[in-house]
Amino acid sequence: MENDQLSEINQKLDLLLENVNQQRLKSEMIEDLISDMSIIGKDAFESTVETLDHQGVELDGEALQIIFFKLLKNANNFSMILNMFENMVDLMKDMGPIAKEVGYDVIGKFHEYEQKGYFQFFSEAFKILDNIVTHYSVEDVRMLADNIVTIMDTLKGLTQPDMMKAMNNALNIYKNLDPTNVPEYSIWKVMKELNTPEMKRGIGFILTFMKNLSPAEKTEI
Numbered sequence: 205m206e207n208d209q210l211s212e213i214n215q216k217l218d219l220l221l222e223n224v225n226q227q228r229l230k231s232e233m234i235e236d237l238i239s240d241m242s243i244i245g246k247d248a249f250e251s252t253v254e255t256l257d258h259q260g261v262e263l264d265g266e267a268l269q270i271i272f273f274k275l276l277k278n279a280n281n282f283s284m285i286l287n288m289f290e291n292m293v294d295l296m297k298d299m300g301p302i303a304k305e306v307g308y309d310v311i312g313k314f315h316e317y318e319q320k321g322y323f324q325f326f327s328e329a330f331k332i333l334d335n336i337v338t339h340y341s342v343e344d345v346r347m348l349a350d351n352i353v354t355i356m357d358t359l360k361g362l363t364q365p366d367m368m369k370a371m372n373n374a375l376n377i378y379k380n381l382d383p384t385n386v387p388e389y390s391i392w393k394v395m396k397e398l399n400t401p402e403m404k405r406g407i408g409f410i411l412t413f414m415k416n417l418s419p420a421e422k423t424e425i
Contacts, residue, residue, distance in 0.1 A: 275282075317323065348355075361367060389397070397403055 362371075398407070
């Protein structure tokens with residue numbers, strides 16, 4: 205019984221000594237690493253100082269200390285910036301396929317518009333704008349701006365269905381007339397035509413239009 209206890213104690217002591225030995229080896233390794241790093245850091249520092257000295261740069265120990273403390277103080281901010289940067293990189297990775305598809309769609313649309321002649325149309329439309337700028341002064345454009353409401357009201361009136369129908373009828377009549385084959389009218393025939401209901405209505409329309417035109421002009425003035 206006592207032998208078993210002694211054997212167990214010896215085993216525990218052996219394990220304890222082994223652990224102590226491992227800790228000692230680790231400590232020695234750490235000390236060697238620190239020593240090596242110190243030498244490397246010292247050499248790097250001396251090399252940096254020598255390089256800066258050759259470049260005419262003087263190190264201010266107090267300023268470096270202040271910068272070091274500021275870096276420590278803003279460690280959280282730097283960490284946040286790095287996190288944001290990592291999130292942006294992840295977002296760009298995720299958006300890559302989407303952006304690629306969008307790029308293909310845009311290129312496809314450009315090709316479609318080019319096939320339909322959009323770009324050529326806008327190129328010719330730009331020539332219209334260029335001609336306007338070339339042939340009209342700034343004062344002309346200012347007058348246009350001052351009268352744009354009147355112009356728009358006029359265009360609105362011209363584009364009403366009844367007005368468009370009347371103008372279309374007039375254009376169709378003019379298009380069907382042959383200027384080289386117009387019948388001749390004598391005074392007697394003119395007087396006879398003026399007595400027809402159609403001509404009477406036409407003359408009545410013209411006279412009514414002219415009669416109402418003068419009061420409308422005076423009202424606008």
